[in-house]
Amino acid sequence: MQGNGTEVRPLFGGALSAIIPHSARDISELREIPDNQELFAHKHTDQSLMVDLLEYQSHVEDSEAARYHFEDLAGCNEASSPETSKVVKVEPLSKSQLSLQECSSAFLLTGTQHVSKFNEEAKNTVNIHLGLFRLPQFSTDILLTFNDPVSISPLSSSAGGGGVPNTVPWTAQDFQEFLQSLRLLDPDVFG
Template structure:
């Protein structure tokens, strides 16, 4: 289901309508293809190897706001098996001003940019992926909302992703598309947090 935002863009309902956000063009809802955990929404670009994920995670109270984005990036690196030396790097972290966000319930928000060397489907081949990570902290709901944009910059010829790489005609998603997702994220039903 979708709503029209004030700027004319369509906002897609997430988590059964509990949240919404403007999802970039050419997005395929991965839950139509495979089972996705209840605390996650996953979209993939129809023609590139880019993906976008929204995760509802437990609030990490032991981590200060300024370090929370790095904490989640390092956790993601562990999940991606990109935690060996040199395979994961934070480029920069910056706060997102609440005045530019639709999600006014967050106590703070951050944007992290980094890179990870990731293998797809546990393959041996490693791809270099720019990771753009948006973190919204909602301590009152014991929740951290993590929005992740995976943007491959170098795909190994031995990766299963290499087959579709040359066929890309449709414009890939950009950092600006991702920023629009972050700025348009909206809470519609706090009951989603339990």
């Protein structure tokens, strides 16, 4: 257990671990999640954290890999037009600040997408913080995504909840701690 209600949690059956922020609910306890994904949602906000183990995209240069995965996510979110998806910045992460030393490179992307929830017509504006760890020796890209809604449409199923009084949302700092604490414990997870 860390400070502020955060805790180191095993991921993928203990093959990886990371510090998960306070008020996190493991969505796999509520519904089926793909084997290559871990998904956590804030108990009182619409924020979520995902960890995806993806096939290494060897055709994409390291400097463009985070953008590639962001655009792939935008396609899944039906937000692939310039009006609905925008990269704000991409920056390399220094390995000296990371627990996952097995990566050949790592990047942090910040962007926004206008997405609907549950295939609704209403679109919500979501800040996307995306961390990418490239592990070519395991043919894997590890993608960490923090979805942080900043504007909820009044027509969205997420509208009107108003949240729980005194609820503390996750911050970019919480995501940074999540990224920096990711650790590989068992490389067999990559097959």
